[in-house]
Amino acid sequence: MNAQEKPKVLIIIFGATGDLAKRKLYPSIYRLVRNETISQDFAVVGLARRNWSDDVYRQNVMESVEQAFGDCEELESFASHFHYQSFDVTDEGNYLQVKELVEKLESEYDTNGNRLFYLAMAPEFFGSIANNLKEYGLKETAGWTRLIIEKPFGHDLKTAKELNSQIREAFDEEQIYRIDHYLGKQMVQNIEVIRFANGIFEHLWNNRFISNIQITSSETLGVEDRSRYYDDSGAIRDMVQNHMLQMVALLAMEPPIKLTTDEIRSEKIKVLRALRQLEPDHVHEHFVRGQYGSGVVNDEEVIGYRKESEDLVFSNTETFVAGKILIDNYRWAGVPFYIRTGKRMSEKRTKIVIEFKDIPMNLYFKSDREHHPNLLVINIQPDEGIALYLNAKKAGAEALAEPIELSYKQGAMPAINTPEAYEKLLYDSMIGDATNFTHWDEVALSWKYIDPILQVWQNEQPNFPNYESGSMGPKKSDKLLGQDGFHWWEV
Numbered sequence: 001m002n003a004q005e006k007p008k009v010l011i012i013i014f015g016a017t018g019d020l021a022k023r024k025l026y027p028s029i030y031r032l033v034r035n036e037t038i039s040q041d042f043a044v045v046g047l048a049r050r051n052w053s054d055d056v057y058r059q060n061v062m063e064s065v066e067q068a069f070g071d072c073e074e075l076e077s078f079a080s081h082f083h084y085q086s087f088d089v090t091d092e093g094n095y096l097q098v099k100e101l102v103e104k105l106e107s108e109y110d111t112n113g114n115r116l117f118y119l120a121m122a123p124e125f126f127g128s129i130a131n132n133l134k135e136y137g138l139k140e141t142a143g144w145t146r147l148i149i150e151k152p153f154g155h156d157l158k159t160a161k162e163l164n165s166q167i168r169e170a171f172d173e174e175q176i177y178r179i180d181h182y183l184g185k186q187m188v189q190n191i192e193v194i195r196f197a198n199g200i201f202e203h204l205w206n207n208r209f210i211s212n213i214q215i216t217s218s219e220t221l222g223v224e225d226r227s228r229y230y231d232d233s234g235a236i237r238d239m240v241q242n243h244m245l246q247m248v249a250l251l252a253m254e255p256p257i258k259l260t261t262d263e264i265r266s267e268k269i270k271v272l273r274a275l276r277q278l279e280p281d282h283v284h285e286h287f288v289r290g291q292y293g294s295g296v297v298n299d300e301e302v303i304g305y306r307k308e309s310e311d312l313v314f315s316n317t318e319t320f321v322a323g324k325i326l327i328d329n330y331r332w333a334g335v336p337f338y339i340r341t342g343k344r345m346s347e348k349r350t351k352i353v354i355e356f357k358d359i360p361m362n363l364y365f366k367s368d369r370e371h372h373p374n375l376l377v378i379n380i381q382p383d384e385g386i387a388l389y390l391n392a393k394k395a396g397a398e399a400l401a402e403p404i405e406l407s408y409k410q411g412a413m414p415a416i417n418t419p420e421a422y423e424k425l426l427y428d429s430m431i432g433d434a435t436n437f438t439h440w441d442e443v444a445l446s447w448k449y450i451d452p453i454l455q456v457w458q459n460e461q462p463n464f465p466n467y468e469s470g471s472m473g474p475k476k477s478d479k480l481l482g483q484d485g486f487h488w489w490e491v
């Protein structure tokens with residue numbers, strides 16, 4: 001496709017009545033169409049079991065867009081491109097009807113035969129859907145065919161491998177887009193730019209100048225109505241195996257020789273290969289898990305995880321993880337990457353703190369115990385931006401220093417309308433840019449790192465709940481850094 005051309009596409013959504021489709025996919029497609037990022041020659045086929053008509057489906061699409069953006073222009077005309085078919089993925093006979101509908105729409109809309117299949121469904125269906133798409137001829141088209149797969153991609157390395165071979169029987173690796181929505185976030189994409197477009201940072205980006213890196217992704221929400229999925233997954237599979245390790249890889253990778261999908265992936269893969277695998281005896285030294293009890297979040301009293309549903313009364317699933325990750329390569333030997341993520345914490349925030357090594361002797365602070373190392377903070381959300389903490393002279397006669405903050409906030413720039421992560425990733429998949437999707441090798445290496453932790457945890461009885469809702473997790477998470485002489489920066 002010519003870079004100037006706007007993609008023309010027929011999007012086929014499996015799980016069209018579900019939460020993800022409503023909250024993320026329809027508003028994203030609306031923005032892509034409204035901003036004319038994609039061609040007006042587009043259509044959407046929604047598939048799910050519910051017995052909806054096109055009208056009911058369109059009504060739901062319009063409501064989801066309005067919920068996201070308030071009153072919107074030309075919503076009815078936008079929704080008229082959406083078509084619904086009641087469909088049970090477990091009934092193979094249904095695929096022929098889907099094929100008929102797709103071919104009929106392709107003769108009505110000028111989409112060049114381009115088909116984007118989006119699997120917004122429970123993962124147990126991913127493999128069979130992919131195979132049936134091939135079996136029933138839905139891949140046979142004059143245009144391109146791509147498959148977007150939601151997470152979780154497997155439950156551990158073994159099941160991820162099984163799933164991957166199933167999907168690869170039907171689709172080539174270049175046609176598979178494994179989505180990790182963190183890679184669509186503006187400030188996650190900014191990590192590479194901050195590092196590789198600024199001479200002042202890249203020279204310092206190594207174990208001679210950085211003492212540790214901290215990545216926090218905290219949420220105030222609890223498990224909501226996803227307990228069936230979440231209880232089987234827990235924070236380590238839900239957030240660490242994918243989003244957190246992807247951020248580690250972006251922070252630690254070597255500069256790619258070119259900004260192409262293959263070169264960037266190849267550098268990320270090298271980092272994941274260099275992660276120090278944990279022996280069972282070392283898991284407790286490096287990883288802490290937690291589960292929320294009751295507490296107060298945003299001034300409201302909330303219940304503990306085990307009270308969220310009858311099925312969770314005896315649950316040992318972790319809703320919090322903190323970890324110390326080591327990367328055994330020349331650049332990062334000896335620099336801990338601390339990560340923490342959890343539900344029902346005191347605030348919703350994702351941020352990265354790069355702590356630089358302190359100077360050997362500080363002449364400007366009153367006591368030797370006062371440490372104000374330089375920090376670079378990358379705020380991923382909600383306030384997208386960067387802050388650099390330096391020390392400057394305190395006003396007054398004495399020769400004393402105090403920390404100051406130089407900051408840049410993306411939202412403060414006029415006319416910058418940050419695209420939502422899903423919007424960006426949907427567009428990338430339509431133009432065939434897989435840079436911000438995860439390659440199978442990345443998925444496999446992430447599971448390889450996580451598996452030993454899962455194995456130790458599943459054989460032990462945790463003492464849950466061990467953190468109050470509205471806090472920043474269990475005390476042991478602070479000790480993880482304390483034992484190395486560091487602390488979490490609440491900047």
Ligand SMILES: NC(=O)C1=CN([C@@H]2O[C@H](COP(=O)(O)OP(=O)(O)OC[C@H]3O[C@@H](n4cnc5c(N)ncnc54)[C@H](OP(=O)(O)O)[C@@H]3O)[C@@H](O)[C@H]2O)C=CC1
Pocket residue numbers: 014015016017018019020021047048049050087088089090119120121122123150151152229
């Ligand atoms: N929701 C979120 O915020 C996120 C979700 N994800 C992932 O996205 C995927 C979808 O999640 P989510 O939308 O929350 O899940 P939901 O449970 O809300 O939706 C599931 C969808 O699948 C349909 N469905 C279920 N069984 C069948 C079947 N046998 N045949 C056809 N359709 C069926 C349901 O519709 P019906 O009942 O009408 O058949 C519904 O449309 C999952 O893989 C999840 O892990 C990833 C990140 C975030």
Ligand SMILES: O=C1O[C@H](COP(=O)(O)O)[C@@H](O)[C@H](O)[C@H]1O
Pocket residue numbers: 219238239350
């Ligand atoms: O993938 C997931 O991410 C969300 C957090 O995403 P964010 O963009 O709001 O930071 C998390 O709530 C969910 O459990 C997980 O599946």
